Amino acid sequence: MxxxxxxxxxxxxxxxxxxxxxxxxxxxxxxxxxxxxxxxxxxxxxxxxxxxxxDPRAASLRTGRSGIVAVVLEGPLRTVFLDPVTIAMMDGITDGLAELGAAVLLLREDATAAAANLTNAPVDAVVLIGWSGRTMASVEIVRGRGIPVVVIEGDAGEGIPQITLDNRDAARDVARHVHGLGHRDVAVLTLPLDSSHGRGPVTPERLASATVEVTIDRLDGVREVFPDAPAVSAAHSSIDEGLIAGRALLAGPESRPTAVLAQSDLLAAGVIRAAEERGLRVPQDISVTGFDGVTVDGLGPHILTTSVQPATQKGRAAGEQVTRMLRGEGAASQHLTCRFRVGTTTAMPAAR
Structure with missing residues (x-):
């Protein structure tokens, strides 16, 4: 031969x-x-x-690096990439890593696979997106390996760069707008409270055990303005989840709120669809707000009243901090702010 x-x-x-x-x-x-x-x-x-x-294998042996950065996402990848915020963040991360020429490895953070993936994956650094009870365990694994880690929207403890957002203040700005229009009977539709992704009323017991900081902060911001506002949680951020919750929230004329404050634009779009199913006009009969400032299909003539977050910039900041650490430079946490936007989905409450 x-x-x-x-x-x-x-x-x-x-x-x-x-x-x-x-x-x-x-x-x-x-x-x-x-x-x-x-x-x-x-x-x-x-x-x-x-x-x-x-030959990339030779470069890897020479430098002791794989040229791969892991991005850890919570939940099934088939659902997270239906969220425009996640897509924008991933675009930003790859922009921030561009100077390294690094490949990106997507890992799902779940109860069975996360530990094995993060323990054995041949990666040079890790970006963790979101914050739940499992994230701290992931952080400890990565720190034990001695490789750089950056957390987007979560406090991972001293020495770990964090890319944070003013979720509480931004949600409060939305709530103040709704309050200023005259609404007093409002309901909140939240993102998941924890990694179980359970739907249903946000009771004091559920809130006490909640682990997703984004959800908690946004709810706290609303309740600074509406202390007694009832809340229900969605399983994840999607139009379908907003539709399910919206049908329940708008079921009875006597118990129906005059406004629904959703913690994502996708959830808000679902609530608007539920309102239209019941023959309710937005915003004449029901006001709806979102959070994110993304483009959502199916809103028709509506321009959503929302808080616009810098999703791409958030991802880019994480990628840039990873780049700095892999170059042996110091990294720093960054705090980003949202911008309130008035749309056409809010108005003064209609008379009962």
Missing amino acids: DPAPRRATIADVARAAGVAPSTASVVFSGKAQVAQATREKVLAAAASLGYAGP
Whole structure:
């Protein structure tokens, strides 16, 4: 049997192009400027030899790094990527990692797989999105490995960079707007309270054991304005979940609130659909607010009153901090703010 053909090396390319190996290497690494004529000569030689670039396995052995950054998401990937906020954050993360040229590995944070994935995955750093009871366990695993970690929207403890959002203040701004219109009988539709993703009324007992900080902060912001506002939790952020909760909240004319404050734009869109099913006009009969400032299909003529969060910037900030740490530089936490936007889905309450 004939031996497998030898793979061309960067030295072969340099020899064929008539340049030093270091010059040929720079052409492929992009770490320094090379004259255009020299670059073209090196690339032509590489093409003729079938050389596609440095062997990533060799680079990994040389540097002790895999060139991979893990992004840990909670919940099934089939649902998280239906959320425009997650998509925007992922775009931002890849932007922030662009200078590293790192690949991104998506990991699902669940009870059975998270520990094994984070313990064994060949990654250089980890970005954790969201905060629940499982996140702290994930942080401890990563810290035990001695690799950098950044947490988006969660307090991971001293020494870990956090990318946070003014969830409480932003939710309070939305609530103040609704209060200023004259609403006093409002209901809140929250994101999940914990990793169980249970639906139903947010009782004091459930709230006391809640672990998702985003949900807790946004509810606290609303209750600064409406202390007695009843709340129900959704299983996750989606139009379908908003529709399910909206049908329950708007079921009876006597118990129906005059406004529903949803913790995501997707949930708000579902509430609007539930209102339309019952023949209610938005905002004449029921006001609805959201949170996120994303584009939602199916809203028709409505422009949602919401709080616009910098989702892409949030992801980019996380990616940039990972980049800094992998370069041996100091990293820092960043706090970002939302912008309140008045739309067409809120108005003065109608007379009962």
